[in-house]
Amino acid sequence: MSDKSDNQRSWGRRKVVRALGALPLGIILASQLSWAAPATTTGQAVTDDTVTVGILHSLTGTMAISETGAQEAEKLAIKQINESGGILGRQIKIIQEDGASDWPTFAEKSRKLLVNDKVAAVFGCWTSASRKAALPVFEKENGLLYYPTFYEGLEQSKNVIYTGQEATQQILDGLNWVAKEKGAKTFYLIGSDYIWPRTSMKIARKHIENVLGGKVVGEEYKPLGDTQFGSVINKIRLKKPDVIYAAVVGGSNVAWFKQLKAAGITSKKQTLLTISVTEDEVLGIGGENLEGFYSIMKYFQSQDNPNNVAFVKAFKEMWGEDSVIGDVTQAAYLGPWLWKAAVEKAGTFDVDAVVKASEEGDIELTTAPEGYVKLHPNHHLWSKARVGMWKKDGQAEVVYTSELIEPDPFPEGYQ
Amino acid sequence: MSFVYEKLFGDKKGMVGFCILAALILVVFPLFLDSFRLNLVGKYLTYAFAAVSLVLLWGYGGTLSLGQGIFFGIGGYAMAMFLKLEASSPENTAIQSTPGIPDFMDWNQLTELPMFWMPFNSFTFTIIAVLVVPTIFAYIIGAAMFKRRVGGVYFAIITQVISVILTVLIVGQQGLTGGINGITDLRTLNGWDITSDSAKNLFYFINCFLLLGVIIASRFILTSKFGRLLLAMRDKEDRVRFSGYDVANFKIFIFCFAAMISAIGGAMFTLQVGFMSPSFVGIVPSIEMVIFAAIGGRMSLIGAVYGTLLINFGKTAFSESFPELWLFLMGGLFIAVVMFFPNGLAGLWEDYGHHITKRFAFLKRFFAKGKIESTSVDGKLEGAN
């Protein structure tokens, strides 16, 4: 690094190269200047003919894979609401932020949306970790978050409406179904090693042991991103469970199903029930590796009702014929509609009033693609659980639909 | 006076640079940024601790650690444990099956506080832990590696593996650590609401003073005989060893010191952001810290701070407008800084700064009181490079 000799020479080739190298720095500095002027309105960003909301999902990083569908659905819902006349006569404007798969960024961007942009509501977050990081911000700034993902429960915040199912809504009916239909007595639980699978498995184990009178013959957690399932598959083979109950996520999911198939464990020999595979995941796993296995969700793209047919058509028109719609995507689509219903009932965008309107337990959507949903005073949705059997083409055939299930984020006897 | 100068700031230029930085973070930012942006800057400045530590360790010591996230994380977790215990008073957690323990423990069927959490009820202990635990940890790693003359690439890879181990461990032991969600929902410090704007502003200034203090302390080390040895070791380790110095001990010392600095950053991070999670321990944050130092100039303590600020501003700005571009730009910066300006921002300043300073030379003449001729031998701190 003979910089000194370089200095003596005049503006040589290397200097030009260096100056070019410095260019990105300049760009950063320049774009930073636009930073200095935050919008300073008082109260919420509501004018006579517009209202501003935020969308906060990861567009970059590892979670971008999962969160794409959710933000697409939210934009679709908002577009449809605007086309049908908006809310309280106002068109909805969107400010979108990128959470970048980084939890403090979620907190940071939530604060920006609430404090600087004064948005009336935020639709966003996907992982529990991102929600946990953003939650204190929403509570402090008194914002309103519509959270779309099925999750572990154990939470109920005044400032969050949970449009996905909490753990008991997803798990219990699926287990009942498999016990009844398949006569299952022994279960093997396997999941990725973090809070959602662990909490779900805890609830599943209590239900299997205390209610169904079955037996859990093994419980296994793999590190996130791990792609080697050989040893686990051997353990499963040794225990010969009636049902494999799986909550493996992300890249591991693909490896898990491919290796199961390669080990000769297919739906012909083995019943497998998973709570972590939606149409989105099937794209990566490949329908042929899943054929005949079951998922428990509240929504499947193949559901045959007029609401869903219209929804799927509109979604594909907006986002392309190839797009698939998973459970979370549908739950995200509900967010803006639930907000609209609550705002119209309250007659104002004020967060306290909207929350109060939401808590009265009579906000319902008859137009939901999944069918009918109703908002419970505990901020979660009444919804049905469905069991789908995967087919080779990546779609599921709904083989079981439950009654409407009451949400119970803090289930007695399951903690 | 001149003695203090040299010891603490290196030379006149160092002094000026230091004052500019101090003015920027203590006066300019608080005056011109709203409290939201100021809090962001505060968060960035906590990373600057790790970046400064890497200047010492890598720029001067020639030992690249890809595991500063380990120490940043330990510091942050120690502070988070204290705050979490305070937030989990029996009254706050009355709905749990075991009140008085952190919520995530309750979800994981723990019925009493694990032993290693107990001492974190005390604030004094926590402060000591923030400083001492990472240092001891660094000592163990350092002693094992440097005594056996493991260095360079091997050291980098092994520190990286240790950060992976720690991440998997934290995520896997969620009953004890909060798992992947981390330790969240921290609200008060000895009864004082840390989420309020006034608290955040105060933390910002504490953070700034600590950072400036760390820079002065580091400068003190570097301008001492020890600093010269460090450089000599980086360039010709064997010759230093043959001159009778125990090379390993010097390296261990600087590694421990770097670990402690990073941990202070971590603790301040927890205080300002309000949570801690394993995503600040692993590979990616650790390497990002290296790039902060590299962009700023691996030989410049103050440059490291600017590097950190610049990258993080860039990250925020770009991910607000064109997120796709950000990774390309970040990758490009990595490559550019290594290939074209290995001395980073500080190097650019050295090369082109005089064009700017010339413009303002009349000011210098205006303020000159006779003996400005002490123009330091060379403005660079590089030594042999």
Add this chain to the structure above:
Amino acid sequence: MGGYSYDELGAIFAMQGFAGISLFSVLLLMALGLAIIFGQMGVINMAHGEFMAAGAYTTYLISSLTETYIPAFMPYYFVFSIVAAFLVAGILGYLAEFVLIRHLYKRPLDTLLATWGLSLIMQQSYRSIFGAREVSPTLPDWLMGAYPATDMIDIPINGMFVLGLTIFTTLAVFYLMFKSSWGLRVRATTQNRLMAGAVGINTKKVDRYTFALGCGIAGMAGAAFTTIASTGPTTGTLYIVDTFMVVVFGGAASLFGTIASAFSIAQAQSILEFFISGSMAKVFTLLTLVIILMFKPEGLFASKVRR
């Protein structure tokens, strides 16, 4: 392990051994390329995983093209895609060496940073081109599924395939390094670059092709891994740390050491996983490696080259 018959235990023992061997072949295939680059050239290639992903995406691309244009060819395309993956990743590696690496040979720590930057750029390119979602090539039926050897023992065909490929690649690399005149030049350059240059070896050319070869092998690994795991923009990062551990533990300049180290790590990991949870197995394996490396920093098989 009470309550199981001998047959069952025997079968599990066999299957478990196979799980270890399958992990071994994955680790080795990844590590071979890295060992060549790191061991022979001293370059830390943090983008190794992304070259692997390049191979995986090549396979995906060829699979989609075949499916659309010549569906009759589907059962056979996979073999060709491995060759294509090797070439694509190799050419990318060649370019990377030309543009980037060759300027940094004297600064190993800086290659580490530069290749990390390269890996970020490659990841984002995959994301822009193929989308953020994971993709899966349609694999020929003969590759998926299992061969039922006995009632209890099913042998995964994709695992066998990867193992076969690994053995083939390893033999090829050994032949290339130790029997061919090119290998002679590579080894000469490694041992003494100046002298090698003095006797007329074009060391720059040797470097470039060595790097390209290492990346090409990573590409093959990527193609093979589509049968057992996923392909996404960040797939490569899942393997990079483990792979580095294999190379470092084996002793940097020793190909034989790489094999031994991949074998012992794979067996340790898969046996531990049978008895304790996956996360803790990973922690224990890595921790043991770190501790061993602290006592024996030069790895299992130290190179005889003076540094």
